Amino acid sequence: MSLAQKIQEAWNNQSKWLVFLRPLSCLYGYAFNHNKQRYLSGKKAIYVSPVPVMVIGNITVGGSGKTPLLITLVKYLRKKNINVGVISRGYGGKGPFPTIVQPTDTAQRVGDEPALIVSLTNVPMAVGANRQKSIELLLEKYPKLDLIISDDGLQHWALGRQLEWIVLDCKRGLGNEKLLPEGFLREPKKRLENSTVIQHFPVAMPNVELSMYLQVGKPYCLNESNTVFNAKQKFHVLVGIGYPERFYQSLEQCGISDLIKHAFADHYDYTVHDLKFDDSLPIITTEKDAVKIKSVLNETSMIKREIWVLPVEAVLSAACYTRLQQQLTQLNIQI
Structure with missing residues (x-):
C-alpha cells in the first residue's frame, strides 16, 4: 500500500495519529488563503471568459461523483439545445496541451476523465493546466458555445466563473473537517455556504432538495x-x-x-x-x-x-434541474 493510500485510509477511519499532521495543515491553510486573497484583491489576474463558465468541483480530496454529474448535465443541456463545451486539467495526460479532445484520444494523452467524458457524450472539450488557454482554444474551434463547464477547478482562482456546483458525498461526509493533510478538505467547510451544493447519496433521497445518486447500469x-x-x-x-x-x-x-x-x-x-x-x-x-x-x-x-x-449514471433530483434553469436564465441562457 502506497503512502497516499495509507493516508486515504487514515482519513476514512479518522485515525487519531492524523493530529500530528496539524502543523502541516496550518501551513497549507495559510498558503491557500494567501493565494486566494491575492486573486480577490486584484494582485493576481482572474481570467473572465466571454462565455459563461460553470465549475463543477468539490472541497474534498478523492472522488465525490462530479464526473458522472457533469456527464448527466452535458447530456441534459444538449437535449435542450444548449451549446455546451467542457474544459479540464487533463490530469494524468501527457499532452501536448492545450488540446481538443477527440473521441479516438487515449487516456494516456488527454487524461482518463476527459477521455471518458468525450467517449460518452462527444461534447466539445479542451484540456490543459492553463484554463484560459483551454477556453480560448475551445472557442476558437467552437465559437457558438452558450456555456462552458469546467470539470473541477473549484480552487483554481485564476478562472472566473458565474456558477459553482459543489458535489458533497454524504456517506463519506467531511471526515474530521480538517484541512489537508490532517483531513481531506481542500478548503474550509464554510465554502459550501456560497455555492450550489449537490448532496450525493447512495440511493435516491426524495426529501433532500438538491441531491443525486449513482444508478448502476x-x-x-x-x-x-x-x-x-x-x-x-x-x-x-x-x-x-x-x-x-x-x-x-x-x-x-x-x-x-x-x-x-x-x-x-x-x-x-x-x-x-x-x-x-x-x-x-x-x-x-x-x-x-x-x-x-x-x-x-x-x-x-x-x-x-x-x-x-x-457503468454508472448520475440521477439528479428534479430540484437540481429547476435550480439550473433558474441560474441559466439569469445568465440569459434559455432552456
Missing part, C-alpha cells in the same frame, strides 16, 4: 463479445478512483459480492502486469479505469481473461 465486457455476465462468480476488482468504497457499494447493489480487491491510487496508469493473476478469474472495473485498461489491451494480446465494466 448493465455490465459490459471490454474484450469479449459473446460472453454472459454472471454476478455470482468471483471477480478481481481493479479500481483506481478517489474513493474506492463507492464502487464496492455499486457492485453490492448488483449482487456482486465475491471479490478480490485491488485498489490503486486515483488516476492510476495501468500496465499489463496489473491485469495478470495466478488464476483465470474475470476482472471487473469502473468506466474511468476502463479507458486506461483498454489502451493496455490494444498494446498486447497476452490478456485472455474477461474484463467487465460496471
Whole structure:
C-alpha cells in the first residue's frame, strides 16, 4: 500500500495519529488563503471568459461523483439545445496541451476523465493546466458555445466563473473537517455556504432538495463479445478512483459480492502486469479505469481473461434541474 493510500485510509477511519499532521495543515491553510486573497484583491489576474463558465468541483480530496454529474448535465443541456463545451486539467495526460479532445484520444494523452467524458457524450472539450488557454482554444474551434463547464477547478482562482456546483458525498461526509493533510478538505467547510451544493447519496433521497445518486447500469465486457455476465462468480476488482468504497457499494447493489480487491491510487496508469493473476478469474472495473485498461489491451494480446465494466449514471433530483434553469436564465441562457 502506497503512502497516499495509507493516508486515504487514515482519513476514512479518522485515525487519531492524523493530529500530528496539524502543523502541516496550518501551513497549507495559510498558503491557500494567501493565494486566494491575492486573486480577490486584484494582485493576481482572474481570467473572465466571454462565455459563461460553470465549475463543477468539490472541497474534498478523492472522488465525490462530479464526473458522472457533469456527464448527466452535458447530456441534459444538449437535449435542450444548449451549446455546451467542457474544459479540464487533463490530469494524468501527457499532452501536448492545450488540446481538443477527440473521441479516438487515449487516456494516456488527454487524461482518463476527459477521455471518458468525450467517449460518452462527444461534447466539445479542451484540456490543459492553463484554463484560459483551454477556453480560448475551445472557442476558437467552437465559437457558438452558450456555456462552458469546467470539470473541477473549484480552487483554481485564476478562472472566473458565474456558477459553482459543489458535489458533497454524504456517506463519506467531511471526515474530521480538517484541512489537508490532517483531513481531506481542500478548503474550509464554510465554502459550501456560497455555492450550489449537490448532496450525493447512495440511493435516491426524495426529501433532500438538491441531491443525486449513482444508478448502476448493465455490465459490459471490454474484450469479449459473446460472453454472459454472471454476478455470482468471483471477480478481481481493479479500481483506481478517489474513493474506492463507492464502487464496492455499486457492485453490492448488483449482487456482486465475491471479490478480490485491488485498489490503486486515483488516476492510476495501468500496465499489463496489473491485469495478470495466478488464476483465470474475470476482472471487473469502473468506466474511468476502463479507458486506461483498454489502451493496455490494444498494446498486447497476452490478456485472455474477461474484463467487465460496471457503468454508472448520475440521477439528479428534479430540484437540481429547476435550480439550473433558474441560474441559466439569469445568465440569459434559455432552456
